[in-house]
Amino acid sequence: xxxxxxxxxxxxxxxxxxxxxxxxxxxxxxxxxxxxxxxxxxxxxxxxxxxxxxxxxxxxxxxxxxxxxxxxxxxxxxxxxxxxxxxxxxxxxxxxxxxxxxxxxxxxxxxxxxxxxxxxxxxxxxxxxxxxxxxxxxxxxxxxxxxxxxxxxxxxxxxxxxxxxxxxxxxxxxxxxxxxxxxxxxxxxxxxxxxxxxxxxxxxxxxxxxxxxxxxxxxxxxxxxxxxxxxxxxxxxxxxxxxxxxxxxxxxxxxxxxxxxxxxxxxxxxxxxxxxxxxxxxxxxxxxxxxxxxxxxxxxxxxxxxxxxxxxxxxxxxxxxxxxxxxxxxxxxxxxxxxxxxxxxxxxxxxxxxxxxxxxxxxxxxxxxxxxxxxxxxxxxxxxxxxxxxxxxxxxxxxxxxxxxxxxxxxxxxxxxxxxxxxxxxxxxxxxxxxxxxxxxxxxxxxxxxxxxxxxxxxxxxxxxxxxxxxxxxxxxxxxxxxxxxxxxxxxxxxxxxxxxxxxxxxxxxxxxxxxxxxxxxxxxxxxxxxxxxxxxxxxxxxxxxxxxxxxxxxxxxxxxxxxxxxxxxxxxxxxxxxxxxxxxxxxxxxxxxxxxxxxxxxxxxxxxxxxxxxxxxxxxxxxxxxxxxxxxxxxxxxxxxxxxxxxxxxxxxxxxxxxxxxxxxxxxxxxxxxxxxxxxx
Numbered sequence: 001x002x003x004x005x006x007x008x009x010x011x012x013x014x015x016x017x018x019x020x021x022x023x024x025x026x027x028x029x030x031x032x033x034x035x036x037x038x039x040x041x042x043x044x045x046x047x048x049x050x051x052x053x054x055x056x057x058x059x060x061x062x063x064x065x066x067x068x069x070x071x072x073x074x075x076x077x078x079x080x081x082x083x084x085x086x087x088x089x090x091x092x093x094x095x096x097x098x099x100x101x102x103x104x105x106x107x108x109x110x111x112x113x114x115x116x117x118x119x120x121x122x123x124x125x126x127x128x129x130x131x132x133x134x135x136x137x138x139x140x141x142x143x144x145x146x147x148x149x150x151x152x153x154x155x156x157x158x159x160x161x162x163x164x165x166x167x168x169x170x171x172x173x174x175x176x177x178x179x180x181x182x183x184x185x186x187x188x189x190x191x192x193x194x195x196x197x198x199x200x201x202x203x204x205x206x207x208x209x210x211x212x213x214x215x216x217x218x219x220x221x222x223x224x225x226x227x228x229x230x231x232x233x234x235x236x237x238x239x240x241x242x243x244x245x246x247x248x249x250x251x252x253x254x255x256x257x258x259x260x261x262x263x264x265x266x267x268x269x270x271x272x273x274x275x276x277x278x279x280x281x282x283x284x285x286x287x288x289x290x291x292x293x294x295x296x297x298x299x300x301x302x303x304x305x306x307x308x309x310x311x312x313x314x315x316x317x318x319x320x321x322x323x324x325x326x327x328x329x330x331x332x333x334x335x336x337x338x339x340x341x342x343x344x345x346x347x348x349x350x351x352x353x354x355x356x357x358x359x360x361x362x363x364x365x366x367x368x369x370x371x372x373x374x375x376x377x378x379x380x381x382x383x384x385x386x387x388x389x390x391x392x393x394x395x396x397x398x399x400x401x402x403x404x405x406x407x408x409x410x411x412x413x414x415x416x417x418x419x420x421x422x423x424x425x426x427x428x429x430x431x432x433x434x435x436x437x438x439x440x441x442x443x444x445x446x447x448x449x450x451x452x453x454x455x456x457x458x459x460x461x462x463x464x465x466x467x468x469x470x471x472x473x474x475x476x477x478x479x480x481x482x483x484x485x486x487x488x489x490x491x492x493x494x495x496x497x498x499x500x501x502x503x504x505x506x507x508x509x510x511x512x513x514x515x516x517x518x519x520x521x522x523x524x525x526x527x528x529x530x531x532x533x534x535x536x537x538x539x540x541x542x543x544x545x546x547x548x549x550x551x552x553x554x555x556x557x558x559x560x561x562x563x564x565x566x567x568x569x570x571x572x573x574x575x576x577x578x579x580x581x582x583x584x585x586x587x588x589x590x591x592x593x594x595x596x597x598x599x600x601x602x603x604x605x606x607x608x609x610x611x612x613x614x615x616x617x618x619x620x621x622x623x624x625x626x627x628x629x630x631x632x633x634x635x636x637x638x639x640x641x642x643x644x645x646x647x648x649x650x651x652x653x654x655x656x657x658x659x660x661x662x663x664x665x666x667x668x669x670x671x672x673x674x675x676x677x678x679x680x681x682x
Contacts (some may be wrong), residue, residue, distance in 0.1 A: 004074060004075065004076050004144065005075070005076040005077065005078065005140045005143050005144060006033075006140055007136040007137040007139075007140050008029060008032070008033060008136075009026075009029050009030065009033070009075065009076065009077040009078065009140065010077070010078050010079075010136040010137075010139045010140050011025065011026065011029070011077075011078070011079040011080070011136075012079075012080045012133070012134070012135075012136055012139060013080070013082070014026075014079035014080055014081045014085075014097065015081075016079075016081065016085060017083065017085065018085065018086075019050070019062065019064065019085055019086065019087050020043075020047070020558065020560075020586075022062070022064075022079060022081070022085050022097050022099075023043060023046050023047075023064050023099055024039075024043060025079065026077035026078075026079050026097065026099040027039055027042055027043055027046070027077070027099060027101075029077050030042075030071075030075050030077055030099075030101060033075075034072065035071065035072055035073060035075040035101065036068075036070055036071055036072070036075070036101060037070050037071075037072060038070040040559050040560055040563045041068070041069075041070045041563070042066075042068050042070040042071065042101065043559075043560050044560050044563055044564060044582075045066040045067070045068040045070070046064050046065070046066045046068075046099075047560060047582060048066070048582075049064070049065065049066040050064060051581065051582065051585050052247070053193070053199075053247060053265075053266075053267070054087060054088025054089070055087055055088070055199075056086070056087030056088040056089030056094050057087075057089055057094075057121070057202070057267075057270060057271070058089055058090060058091045058270075058271050059089075059091070059124075059127060060084070060089075060091075060092070060093070060094050060095045060096055060127070061089070061094055061096050061097075061098070061121055061127065062085060062087035062089075062094035062096070062097040062098070063087075063097075063098045063100060063121070063199075063202075064087070064097070064098075064099050064100070065098075065099070065100035065101070065102070066100075066101070066102070067102045067103065067104050068101065068102075068103070068104060069103070069104045071101045071102060071103045071104075072103065073103060074101065074102050074103065075100075075101045076098060076099070076100055076101070076143065077098070077099040077101075078096075078097070078098055078099075078130075078139060078140070078143060079097040079099070080095060080096060080097070080130070080131070080139075081093075081094070081095050081097065082095070085097060090271070095131070096127060096130055096131065098121070120143075120145075121202055126142075129142055130142060130143070184215050184216055184217050185215075185216045185217070185240050185241070185281055185284070186216070186217045186218075186219075186238055186239045186240050186241075187211065187216055187217070187218040187219075187239060187240065187241050187242070187243060187277065187280060188218070188219050188220075188221070188231055188235060188236050188239040188241075188242055188243075188256065189204070189207050189218060189219070189220045189221070189242070189243040189244070189245065189269075190220070190221045190222075190223060190242075190243075190244050190245070190246060190250050190256075191203040191204045191207070191220060191221075191222050191223070191245045191246060191266055191269055192222070192223040192245075192246040192247065192248050192250065192266065193246070193247050193248065193266045199247070199266045199267065199270065200222050200223065200266065201222055202270050203245045203266050203267075203269030203270045203273075204220040204222045204269075206269060206270045206271075206273045207220055207243065207245070207269055207273045207276070207277075208220060209273070210273035210274045210277055211273075211277060213274075214274070214277060216277055216281075218243075218277070219231055219235050219239075223246075223248075223250070223251055230252065230255070231255075233255070236255055236256060239259060240259070240260070240281075240284050241259055241260040241261070241262075241280035241281065241283065241284050242256045242259045242260065242261040242262070242280065243261075243262050243264075243269070243276050243277070243280055244256075244261065244262070244263040244264070245264055245265065245266045245268060245269025245270075245276070246263075246265070246266055247265055247266045260280055260283035260284040260288055261280070261283075262276050262279050262280045262283070264276060287435070315390060316387050316390040316391050316421075316422070316425065317387060317390075317418070318390075318509060319386050319387060319389060319390030320382070320383040320384065320385075320386040320387035320389075320390065320417075320418075320421055321383065321509050321513055322386075322509075323382050323383075323385075323386040323389075324379055324382045324383045324386070324513075325512075325516075327375050327376070327378050327379050327382055328376075328379060328516045328616045328617075329616055329617045330372075330375050331371075331372040331373070331374075331375030331376040331378075331379070332372070332376075332516065332519060332614070332615050332616035332617065333372075333615050333616070333617065333618060333622070334368045334369070334371050334372030334375065335368070335369055335372035335373070335376070335614060335615075336613075336614040336615035336618075336622060336625045337365075337368050337625075338365045338366065338367075338368035338369035338372060339365070339369075339614060339625070340365075340624060340625055341361050341364055341365040341368065342361055342362045342363075342364065342365015342366055342368075342369070343362070343365065346362065346365040346366045346368075346369045347369060349362065349363075349365075349366035349369070350366075351370065352366050352367045352370055377408065379414075379417075379516075380404045380405075380407050380408040380413070380414065380416065380417035380420075381400075381401045381404035381405045381408060381417070382401075382404070383404060383414065383417040383418070383421060384400045384401065384403050384404025384407065384417040384418070384420040384421035384424065385397050385400035385401040385404055385421065385424075386400065386421070387400060387417075387418065387421025387422060387424075387425060388400030388403075388421045388422075388424035388425040388428065389425075390425070391421075391422070391424075391425025391426070391428070391429060392424075392425045392428035392429050392432070394445075395428045395432070395445060395449045395450075395453075396424055396425045396428045396453075398449075398450040398453065398454055399424035399427060399428060399450070399453035399454045399456075399457045400420065400421050400424040400425065400457075402424075402454045402457060402458060403419075403420025403421065403423060403424050403457040403458070403461050404416075404417050404420050404421065406420065406457075406458060406461040406462060406466065407419070407420050407461060407466070407469070410461070410462070410466045410467070410470050411470050411473065411474070412461075412466055412469040412470045412473055413469075413470070413473035413517065414473070414513070414517040415469050415472055415473050416461070416466065416469045416470065416473065419461075419465060419469055420457060420461055423456075423457055423460055423461075424453060424457045427452075427453045427456050427457060428449060428453050431448075431449055431452060431453060432449075488527075488530070488607045488608075489604045489607055489608055490604075491531070491534075491607065492530075492531075492534040492603035492604040492605075492606055492607030492608070493600040493601075493603050493604040494600075494603070495511045495514070495515070495531065495534050495535050495538060495603050496534065496537075496538035496541075496596075496598075496599035496600040496601070496602055496603025496604065496639070497596050497599060497600050497603075498510060498511035499511050499512070499535055499538040499539045499577065499599050499603070500538060500539075500541060500542050500577070500592070500595040500596045500598070500599030500600075501592070501596060503542055503577045503578055503580050503581050503584055503592075503595070508539070508577060511535055512535055512539070514531070514535075515528075515531045515532045515534075515535040515536075515616070516532065516616045518531055518532065519532050519613075519614060519616060526612060529612035529613055529614055529627070530606070530607055530610065530611065530612055531607075532612075532613045532614075532615075532616060533606050533611040533612055533613035533626060533627070533632060534602075534603040534604075534606040534607050534611070535603070536575050536613060536616075536617070536618075536619070537602045537603065537606045537611070537632060537635055537636050537639070538599035538600075538602045538603040538606075538639065539575055539577045539599075540572050540573070540575050540577075540602075540619055540620075540636055541572075541595065541598045541599045541602050541636065541639040541640055541643055542572070542577055542579070542580035542584075542591075542595040542598070542599070542643065543568040543569075543571045543572030543576065543577065543578075543579030543580045544568070544569070544572035544573065544636070544640045545572075545580075545594070545595065545598055545639075545640045545641075545643035545644045545647065546564075546565055546568045546572075546579070546580045546583045546591070546647070547565045547566070547568035547569040547572060547579075548640060548641075548644045549565070549643075549644045549647045549648055549651075550562045550564075550565030550566075550568075551565065552644070552648070553648045553651075553652070556648065556651040556652060556655060557651075558586075560582075561582065561583060561586065564582045564583070567579065568580065568583075572619075573619050573620045573621075574618075574619040574620075574621070575617055575618060575619035576619075580595060587651070590646075590647060590650040590651055590654070591647060593646070594642075594643045594646035594647045594650065595643050597642055597643065597646055598639035598640060598641075598642040598643030598644075598646070599639060599643075600639075601635075601638055601639045601642050602635050602636055602638060602639030602640075603639075605631075605634070605635035605638055605639070606632060606635045608635075609628050609631035609632065609634070609635060610627070610628055611626060611627055611628045611629075611631060611632040611635065612626065612627035612628070613625065613626050613627070620633075
């Protein structure tokens with residue numbers, strides 16, 4: 001491990017005041033040693049990982065990390081900050097910062113070493129030693145573990161005595177069979193995070209430590225970058241409960257079916273392992289049998305134990321929308337291309353099964369149109385099915401799809417799909433709350449749950465709520481078709497605001513789904529196509545505006561942001577609003593309002609110019625399919641200019657204020673850093 005960190009990669013007087021500056025200072029040391037080939041590219045990868053989830057941990061620790069193609073070999077840099085740097089931890093700034101850099105194809109041995117460091121960070125003595133060390137070489141040696149033997153507890157110490165006691169207990173447990181009443185509570189756990197380098201192993205260490213403290217046997221499967229070794233099936237079978245602490249899907253989740261389960265994010269496994277252990281024990285005592293991803297068993301989705309109903313509802317709806325969008329894109333683009341190839345009468349053509357001429361463009365246009373219509377036919381069933389899936393996991397799929405298909409059949413549209421998905425998920429969750437004898441659990445997923453839930457959902461959709469929903473859908477369609485003048489402009493502005501509010505988030509998806517619902521038919525109305533055009537135009541504004549702003553006033557942006565601005569040109573032109581997220585994350589108070597203003601202008605102008613669009617996606621690449629394409633591009637350009645101007649003005653004002661402050665009276669001495677609590681397992 002001597003090559004992982006050296007004295008040259010240690011800064012015991014890190015002067016950075018932001019996490020970006022800290023990462024840059026430590027990364028520059030890696031560059032100087034040839035460990036990183038492209039500073040800005042590597043920092044962009046670090047920022048992208050940071051945007052997924054803050055890397056600050058309780059106890060004053062920050063662990064920015066990433067896998068990057070710009071890293072030549074696994075490397076660790078360490079910095080110690082006297083003032084502390086905010087990495088998003090709940091207990092305040094971090095004074096111990098570890099920048100972990102792993103190559104995109106790092107080998108298992110090096111990643112295992114990094115995972116060992118992650119486990120060390122949960123040791124309070126290790127952190128305390130790093131806070132007191134006075135020499136960079138000593139700090140590097142401490143992190144490498146060179147002093148591990150010298151620092152072992154003395155033979156008569158409390159820690160020394162504890163080890164043989166634990167070993168003796170384990171030996172006794174192995175030699176003397178324990179009855180079910182006498183044996184300790186057993187838990188199996190899985191931990192994972194997006195990069196699989198740090199949080200994965202820290203959560204495992206935290207859970208194991210908490211388990212030892214309360215006398216619980218806990219076996220953890222770390223699904224990290226170095227791969228993972230599956231827990232022994234016998235260990236899983238003997239477990240009394242399951243803990244999932246993860247931010248990426250658990251692999252082979254079916255193995256944990258039929259056990260009390262707590263499902264949370266990976267940071268909960270690090271920060272509150274004791275609570276998770278108590279929670280799963282409580283579920284076991286109450287007989288609440290839950291599971292992983294196995295059919296027929298309920299799943300507590302990540303974070304459910306602490307999230308409000310509104311947050312859960314948003315996640316359920318987003319689950320349905322995310323699975324529906326590919327069908328929208330495929331079907332919409334096929335239909336748009338069919339009109340471009342075969343003209344606007346292809347929707348009147350006979351089935352290509354009965355009439356298809358290989359050499360005629362009309363036949364090819366009809367073929368694309370009919371494939372697109374079939375793709376659109378899945379929208380409502382997929383929406384409903386995966387809303388139910390988000391609520392109840394796989395048992396919700398059958399009633400969700402059945403309810404969605406009924407909504408499609410009775411012309412209840414997207415309102416019917418939303419209702420069917422929520423009802424299906426609710427019915428399955430209700431069935432799963434009924435206590436079922438163990439002998440009957442085997443037939444629950446394949447017979448009982450699909451049968452009962454589909455019958456209940458079908459009855460409600462056909463007999464109770466289907467007709468009112470169909471009437472509401474028809475009324476909304478008629479209202480949209482009647483929008484003209486000021487009302488149309490206001491709607492365009494509102495949709496533009498929504499598209500730019502969270503840049504691909506829930507509000508953005510609501511506006512996008514509203515637009516695609518209108519064109520998801522074989523013969524969409526003019527108003528529906530205008531709405532689709534306005535939504536796509538507004539969604540292109542933020543990334544294009546950020547790209548333009550970094551070009552015209554690059555000094556207002558960091559080198560990383562200027563690099564991101566180059567990519568934003570392509571992302572914006574392709575209608576990928578997420579291209580502006582790095583800018584919004586770094587400066588939300590200036591970027592988001594500016595983007596919303598530009599989006600509103602573009603949405604309103606698009607409606608004013610009567611621009612239409614049959615395709616649900618594509619950006620400038622579907623301009624030939626747009627009605628009034630020149631004015632449509634004018635609308636986009638106007639919004640981009642508005643957003644760019646506002647961002648430049650607001651950032652310029654901030655820079656001017658910062659320069660004025662920097663030139664003022666010298667600041668007084670820094671306040672002493674308060675004594676920080678050490679990370680604890682429970």
